[in-house]
Amino acid sequence: MRTINIPISDETIRSLDVGEPVALTGVMLTGRDAVHKWMVETFIKKTRPPQGDDLEVYNAIKPILNGSIIYHCGPVVAGLDTKQYRFVAAGPTTSIREEPYQGDVMHHFNLKGVIGKGGMGAKTLKACQETPGVYLHAIGGAASWIAQSVKRVLGVYKLEFGVPEAMWVIEVENFPVVVTMNARGESQHAVIEQQSRVILERLLANK
Amino acid sequence: MFDLTEPILELVRLAATDLPPDVEKALQQALKREIPGSAAHGALETILKNVELARKNSTPICQDTGTPIFYVHHPPGWSTRALRQQIEKAVAEATQRSYLRPNSVDSLSGKNSGNNLGGNYFPTVHFEEIDGEALIIDVMLKGGGCENVGAQYSLPHNALGAGRDLEGVRKVTLDAVHQAQGKGCSPGILGVAIGGDRGSGYLASKEVLFRDMEEPNADPELAEMEERLTEEANQLGIGPMGFGGSSTVLGTKITHLNRLPASYFVSISYMCWAYRRRRMTWQDGKAEYR
Numbered sequence: 001m002r003t004i005n006i007p008i009s010d011e012t013i014r015s016l017d018v019g020e021p022v023a024l025t026g027v028m029l030t031g032r033d034a035v036h037k038w039m040v041e042t043f044i045k046k047t048r049p050p051q052g053d054d055l056e057v058y059n060a061i062k063p064i065l066n067g068s069i070i071y072h073c074g075p076v077v078a079g080l081d082t083k084q085y086r087f088v089a090a091g092p093t094t095s096i097r098e099e100p101y102q103g104d105v106m107h108h109f110n111l112k113g114v115i116g117k118g119g120m121g122a123k124t125l126k127a128c129q130e131t132p133g134v135y136l137h138a139i140g141g142a143a144s145w146i147a148q149s150v151k152r153v154l155g156v157y158k159l160e161f162g163v164p165e166a167m168w169v170i171e172v173e174n175f176p177v178v179v180t181m182n183a184r185g186e187s188q189h190a191v192i193e194q195q196s197r198v199i200l201e202r203l204l205a206n207k
Numbered sequence: 208m209f210d211l212t213e214p215i216l217e218l219v220r221l222a223a224t225d226l227p228p229d230v231e232k233a234l235q236q237a238l239k240r241e242i243p244g245s246a247a248h249g250a251l252e253t254i255l256k257n258v259e260l261a262r263k264n265s266t267p268i269c270q271d272t273g274t275p276i277f278y279v280h281h282p283p284g285w286s287t288r289a290l291r292q293q294i295e296k297a298v299a300e301a302t303q304r305s306y307l308r309p310n311s312v313d314s315l316s317g318k319n320s321g322n323n324l325g326g327n328y329f330p331t332v333h334f335e336e337i338d339g340e341a342l343i344i345d346v347m348l349k350g351g352g353c354e355n356v357g358a359q360y361s362l363p364h365n366a367l368g369a370g371r372d373l374e375g376v377r378k379v380t381l382d383a384v385h386q387a388q389g390k391g392c393s394p395g396i397l398g399v400a401i402g403g404d405r406g407s408g409y410l411a412s413k414e415v416l417f418r419d420m421e422e423p424n425a426d427p428e429l430a431e432m433e434e435r436l437t438e439e440a441n442q443l444g445i446g447p448m449g450f451g452g453s454s455t456v457l458g459t460k461i462t463h464l465n466r467l468p469a470s471y472f473v474s475i476s477y478m479c480w481a482y483r484r485r486r487m488t489w490q491d492g493k494a495e496y497r
Contacts, residue, residue, distance in 0.1 A: 019246060034317065076270045076308045088305045089261075089270035094352040094390050118352070118390035118449060139250050140352065140392040140448055141481040143270040145257035162319025163309050164270075176253070178246055178450070192451050193388055196443040200385045203439050204367060204378050 003174065007067030008112040013132050016179045018186045022136070023174040027154065028069040028115075029061060032093055034165040035158070036101035044104050057157045057167075064169060065109035069136070072098065072116035074164025076143070077153070085153035087170065089143035092117040095135070103127030119180055119189030128183050135181035149175040208286060214487060214494040215297035215344065219275065221496055222346050222485040223267045223306045226258045229420035230396075230457070230482045234258070237394055237447070237454035247452025254447070254480060265306070269392075269481040271350035272307040275323065275330035276413065278345040280337045287334045298323045298330050307348075341490040345417055353395060353479035356387035357412070359405060362471040371471040373432055376401055376461075377439075383475045384440045384456060389449015392479035394457045396420075397436065400474045403464035408474035415462040416478050424461060433459040447480075457482075 004012060006026025016022070031039075041048040043058055050058070076089040095102075095116030102120060105111065106127045113133055114124070117140040128134060138146060154169040180188040234255055241248040261268040275298055279290055299322040301307045311325040312318065323330065337343070360379040362371045367382050369375035380399055387395070400411035424430035436459040446452025457480065466472065488495045 021246075021249065074270060074308065076267050076272070076305050078305045089267040089308070091270050093271065094355065096390060117392070118388065137448060137450075139253045139257075140389075141269040141350075141479060142253045142257035143268065144261040144264060144266045145253060147266070147270075148260075161317075162312065162321070165319070178249075180450075188451070189388065189449060192445060192449055195451075196385055196388070196445050199443050200381060203381055203442065207374065 006069060008069075010112075010132055013112050013134055014183050016134050016182050018179055018182050018188045020179045021176065022179060023176055024069070024136075025173050025175070026068070027064060027169065027171050028071050029064050030071045030073045030075065030166070030168040030170065032072050032074055032165060033097055034161040035167055036098045036105060038158070039105055039108070040101045044108050061157060061167060062109065065111055067110060067112055069113040069115055070105070070111055071170075072114070075147070075168060077163055077168070080163070085156065085168075087147045087150040087153060087168075090147040090150055091141055091143035092138040094118045095120050099123060106131050106133050115177055119187065125181055125185060125187050125190075128181055129185050132183035134179050134183060136177035137180040138177050146175070149173055208289060209489070209492065210293060211290065211489065212293045212296045212300070214489060215294055216300050217494070218344060218346055218485055218487040218496065219297055219301040220265065220304075220306045222348050222483045223272050223301070224265045225262045225485075226268055226481065227484060230480075231255070231258055233420050233457040234394075234480060237457060240453045241447070245452060246448075246450035247446040247454065250447040250450055251454070267306060267308070268483065269350055269479070270308055271352065272310060273348040273350040273354070273483070274310070275307070276347045276349065277330060277332045278414075278417070279332060279334045280343040280345075281334065282339055282342060283336060285342060290334070291332055294330060294332055295324055341488050344487045344489070346485055347413065347416065348483040349413070349476075350392070350479055350481065353391040353477045356383070356391040356477045357409070358383040358386065358475050359408065360473045362473060373428070376473050377432065377436060379473050380436055380459075380475055381439060381443070383477070384445070385443060387477055388445055389447075391477040392481065393445055393449060394447055394454040394480050396457050396478040396482050397440070397459040398476035398478060399436075399459065399461045401461065401463040401472075402466035403472060403474070404467070404470065405472060405474075407464055408472045409476065411462050411464055412474040412476040415460040416476060416482070417484060418460050420458050429461045429463075433461055
């Protein structure tokens with residue numbers, strides 16, 4: 001299995017094949033529904049003015065995301081009382097909910113990868129070709145296993161979104177994922193969807 | 208009346224961290240059907256390692272510990288109000304101990320309550336009075352990913368050519384599995400309710416998931432349909448996580464409710480592979496778990 005260090009170069013990103021398992025090492029950020037909505041409305045489409053610590057947080061996460069990865073994850077975190085945070089369980093959440101936002105977020109922050117589960121659609125696939133970037137599939141539900149590769153929690157932003165929805169800055173080592181959408185416009189999800197559709201139609205025609 | 212907070216806390220811990228043996232066995236059988244070296248095989252290997260690790264460390268199998276759904280079957284004389292309070296206390300404590308993720312979000316403000324409590328439906332508790340001496344509490348933790356791919360069809364369904372019969376039920380269920388792809392954390396388990404109204408149908412489609420994996424349907428016609436649906440869903444080739452492969456569904460459970468002449472609903476609850484459900488039986492002052 002190839003080990004990839006974060007930040008990731010464009011050259012490395014372009015070399016990744018669909019179906020290839022890789023192990024990630026470096027610093028990434030978690031972000032899911034509330035975060036993507038906040039990013040797009042406040043800083044990309046600017047339909048909502050920055051409030052509270054929005055600008056401060058934006059300036060803090062920009063360098064973290066540049067050349068890095070966003071992880072669709074709402075973790076179980078221990079140490080909330082003492083702020084000695086530790087990830088207890090940290091599998092991926094379903095990514096397709098971020099489809100309206102993801103492409104814009106990838107462009108804006110120069111993201112090289114998105115980790116989640118279930119795959120994403122045409123808009124994100126196009127962004128993967130343009131930035132370039134990849135979609136990386138983690139094993140859904142394997143939360144205790146995945147948490148082992150999160151070595152340290154370096155910080156957290158927007159904890160008021162709630163523990164699952166906050167942006168956790170994490171340092172990972174050999175974080176296991178499979179490339180399912182790549183920078184050449186290939187999507188394993190589109191292929192499986194199409195193949196299973198053909199079989200479904202045959203099964204529906206049967207008695 | 209006993210205070211059951213502690214035994215219920217243990218029930219929740221078990222449900223969140225220790226996958227039931229029948230489900231683990233089904234996952235091991237699924238692993239054997241996949242080709243070694245394939246992404247599907249790798250996914251199932253990781254899933255099984257995770258199950259072992261979560262059990263050993265008492266950590267959540269999946270970080271999405273879902274909506275805690277309780278069914279309390281109590282002999283006469285128990286106070287359901289007190290039981291609800293004890294369940295809530297146990298759920299809050301389980302959250303504090305990181306067995307559960309804080310999952311209860313105010314739908315208007317977006318604020319997370321932080322302790323898995325909020326309103327009358329979080330956690331969800333159903334009560335039923337039963338005969339006998341034993342009090343039985345079933346709990347199910349169902350995550351959002353699989354809940355989001357649940358589906359309800361009103362038959363006849365023209366686009367799918369599904370009429371108001373078991374053949375129609377088969378068609379819409381396969382369509383739901385196709386729509387779900389890997390998004391519900393396949394290989395999943397299908398809970399299918401035929402009939403009822405929109406509310407009772409969905410409820411029954413979850414209740415049927417309390418059945419044991421290996422327990423066949425008492426109705427031979429439905430037993431046959433359960434097997435057929437599992438087999439045909441697997442023919443779709445969606446596989447674990449939607450990576451492709453032969454294990455898309457681990458099992459199918461069908462139930463039926465009376466319906467109105469005008470309505471024929473088929474409600475499908477998709478349960479992820481992390482099929483977390485446990486039972487506590489409280490009798491003679493002590494708890495037994497399975």
